[in-house]
Amino acid sequence: MQQRSIVRLGVPLAVAALALSACGSRGGDNGSSGGSSGGGGSTKTVKIGVIAPLSGDLSALGKGIQHSVELAVKEANANNTVPGWKLEVEPVDDEAKADVGKNAATKLAADDQVVGVVGDLNSSVSQQTQPIFAAANITQISPANTNPSLTIGADSASPKRTYKTYFRTCTTDAVQGPFAAQYLLAQGIKQVATINDKKTYGQGLVNAFTTEFKKGGGTITGAFTINPDESNYQTVVSQAAATSPKAVYYGGEYPQAGPLSQQMKAAGLNVPLMGGDGIYDPQYIKLAGAKSDGDLATSVGAPTESTDAGKKFLASYQAAGYAEPAAAYGGYSYDAANAIIAALKTSLSGASDVKSARQATVDAVGKVSFDGVTGKVAFDEYGDTTSKILTVYKVTSGAWAADKTDEFK
């Protein structure tokens, strides 16, 4: 009796599954036959993936990345930049977590139509996704990873490229930390306490800062760490205040940096907090409150709104009507997407399917050179951007304002 009911349930299920998979394969056949008859005016589809935190604390930045890539792809489709091919964006959420990022990257790598990916936002996530994209020969261009080891390997004394598929359009902490140190020293601030969140980005930034700051004659009055899962930093603030610093350098991101600055000022430690691009976000000021005026952040490149190309980008971004702003990495993501598109012009011409063009795309990305929104877009032998321009931003009456833009020597 029981066996009968299993059969009764099982047969329809099996039939349904067969029918569905048949549908699926037929759909696939149609797609490829449409592609092979490409001469007749029909177009083939190629996808550019976006892997970034689309939910969670850092989603403001992630959404900016996604929309900027969408904008680049929309423009490329409108201008028919890659003839015979229709570009699509495939966004996946990495939640700023390494394990989620791995799954997301595997999903993209399994898609035969994906040729390149823009992302991740976090260095710690990219560490995990790099090998996945490398194994699938998919070009990965990060608009925001600033940890030096991603391109030159763990030992900065003898740089060695780890993954030939990985590139980035932003400069690294090896430049950003020292740039901040030089800025503070130039302001006459010689006593600084450092705080970091014990993550790859935060620790790397503080280490690079500390080395340069000491070299320039400054003193680190104390080095502290916080637990990024918490939001009460009063004990650390009190310890840091006891060393009477003239400024606090923080390695980490704005969900912690904002409350940290707020609690510093509430405890009477009225010195500027300075951080890297991880705190350069409007949300930082919201969390830090009214007393955050004078806080500082370095970010890679010139301010997007200061250049003509940047203004044009922001205007078209606005015109496209996305729900979220371009945020800190919009320009870099747009440039990263355009670098892939530029490479596709050569790699996809004459290619019959996307998968076989992946290697050619990696090679072509290494050779791109054009004037982007954030300056010259070109990559050195490690995959790092050749541009070393940075900007110090200062909170001025409740908003970030560019204070000094310079090329790091």
Added chain:
Amino acid sequence: MTEFFNQLVIGLSLGALYALIAVGYTVVYGIVQLINFAHGEVFMIGAFGAFGTWTVLSSVTNVTTALWVLPVMIVGAVACSVLVAVLMERFAYRPLRNAPRLAPLITAIGVSVFLQEFVRLNCFSRVCFSENFRDGNPLTFWGAFPDAKSKIPFPQIDGVTGPGPTIGGVTIQKSAIFTVVALAVCAALLWYFVNRTKLGRAMQAVSQDPDTAKLMGINVDRIIVVAFVLGAVLAAVAGVAQGLQNANIDYRIGFLAGLKAFTAAVLGGIGNIQGAVVGGLFLGVVEAMASTYIPGQFGGSAWKDVWAFVLLIIVLVFRPQGLLGARVVDRA
């Protein structure tokens, strides 16, 4: 020495927060022998309730940081927390009253995750906190800001936030004073309620022997609801205090705070209200001191949770009934 007193003040203000939440664990445990692991979320709902009240208020008046807003926020917080706690008791715990002890414990964890996800997915904030609502246009409720997934800045109220008086180099923040005063007032009222009112005495009776209490004409179900309500009120006050101290809230704050408060309740002797207060204050001070005075690699703020739980283990090994608890004989 200044540094020591600074950390002592910080520890006490942190501990007062733990104590306020810990009382909720202890009161409920004292009556029904249930560890309500969703109590941390009651605290989180309190913080969001206060924020929601403030958002609604600031949309109808322009005075958003005046001191009179604070009592209104507390009332809003209490209302939300009590509602959640009562619903929780009615639908998650009462049906399992006579089930084996493991069942309500697992339900509690389920309720805890449910409440976190409920707030994270914005169900609550979409209706109450949307930007459109704040613009005075309640018809288009479904704009989705602020996103409860990320930290939400908590309003700063004049007079209870910012640097307070400095005594001999020791800065005391106004939010710390608020937390400690709130704990003192709540503890005093609770003591009065438990020891001097009819309902409080009925609670004591139920905690000693529910069956005999029922024979004496006490409505045990009602007493249990009262215990949940008392815990929720204190947790709501703690939610407001936490918002003022940290200046931001998010959907996860209940988890760690709940765990710490549970530790505090166990430290003080679970089921004992004075014990929960002492345990909370003790735990807060230990955390502040450990992150300052333990040198080298194991010191610093990142390690303070480790030391807090090491302390718990030590107390449980050498004094399993807690600091103020009496040795409990298992009821037959």
